[in-house]
Amino acid sequence: MKSEHIPKATIARLATYIQVLSEFKREGTDVVSSERLAEACSVNSSQIRKDLAYFGEFGVRGVGYYVQELITSIKRSLRNDRAWNCGLVGVGNLGRALLRHREFSRKGFIIRGAFDCDPYKIGEIVEGMEIVCSRQLPAKVKELSLEIGIITTPPERAQRAANYLVGAGIKGIINFAPSRISVPSHIHLEYVDFFHHFYAAAFHIRFAEHQE
Amino acid sequence: MKSEHIPKATIARLATYIQVLSEFKREGTDVVSSERLAEACSVNSSQIRKDLAYFGEFGVRGVGYYVQELITSIKRSLRNDRAWNCGLVGVGNLGRALLRHREFSRKGFIIRGAFDCDPYKIGEIVEGMEIVCSRQLPAKVKELSLEIGIITTPPERAQRAANYLVGAGIKGIINFAPSRISVPSHIHLEYVDFFHHFYAAAFHIRFAEHQE
DNA sequence: GCTGGAATGTGAATTTTTTAACAAATCACC
């Protein structure tokens, strides 16, 4: 039952499945049922089967899913079967943490360019990568075939960073700065904001207290 | 129309509204309609009115919402009208970036304790805060009235960190490590994983290419 | 103090997402 439109929530869950399946693999589990995977991910088992059904049939009835095979299938479904070249704009606290994070390249998102406008930072080497002046963005995007731009500048600079990236021909942008930006409709834009998890925690803690 | 159960998506959107409303305020806008706010947040205007209706009536018919008043009302709704004391476990790349991030205290989440198990890090001062040995967690949680625990340890240590936090009497946990952990049901647990944004970007970029 | 234009709050309609249920497929064991 391949399908056209995929819910955002499904993408997020598939990412979780990969994570949990990788743990299973490390533990030496070869085959897993939707029931068992569901429990580990705190979701309903038909949810898992439905999510997978958007992309194809990956299991064996009466048996379950072969862990390694399923990981590969999900990655392919998510277009994560090849590496993506990323460029990071704004090498501050957060930018540095991301540059040093090994998981990016392990997951197929390879940060190949790091840009900043601060002359004191330009030329510095972080995690084997030289910080380059933002003005060189257009040249570097082409040279390194960058496809995804990561914005970690202060919020008031995010729009400018986006403009540079778009002008340079990037295809998608992940914005970590807490400000809304506008880009042409053919550019895929994602906002990362984990504060809502803090709000949610605060909300539910106080709510539970109130119930007592 | 006050209500019992609040969708998670509503909480996340309310956080966005606060962000965008703060921008409006900075620009000097005093009154805003749901239509205009909706446009800035890329959502439907009745979505906004519905989200707010879960908590009360904050607008004036025929006029709109008073920006500052609405910010205050949403914050109160989200139980964000008082500060929350947080403790961070695992002062590595990410932990440091969070400790240095001013936005936390500005938003009412004050990181009062930083813990690590690495003897080389214990005693070090980061952003005016001394890194303390994880073993002192129970004592510090009580001393500093910590309510929310932030886990930024490597994934294989996340469960242990959670156990410490739970044992020490924390009320909620935000886990930045990419591993599922288990905690008693009265502890509110949130997972932060921004990789799904990268997967979503990759997926949609390739999908758009395929359409052409 | 009336009137027209504007914008909220909300019940109803629609759409989307999740869950349940079960027929179809697989395999171990006899």
Place this chain on the structure above:
DNA sequence: GGTGATTTGTTAAAAAATTCACATTCCAGC
């Protein structure tokens, strides 16, 4: 080769979230 225990893929039902539509309220201007 048949049988029963499993577990998938999928259709149908249920639940949840979003959007529509409009009665209700407010205000500015006359």
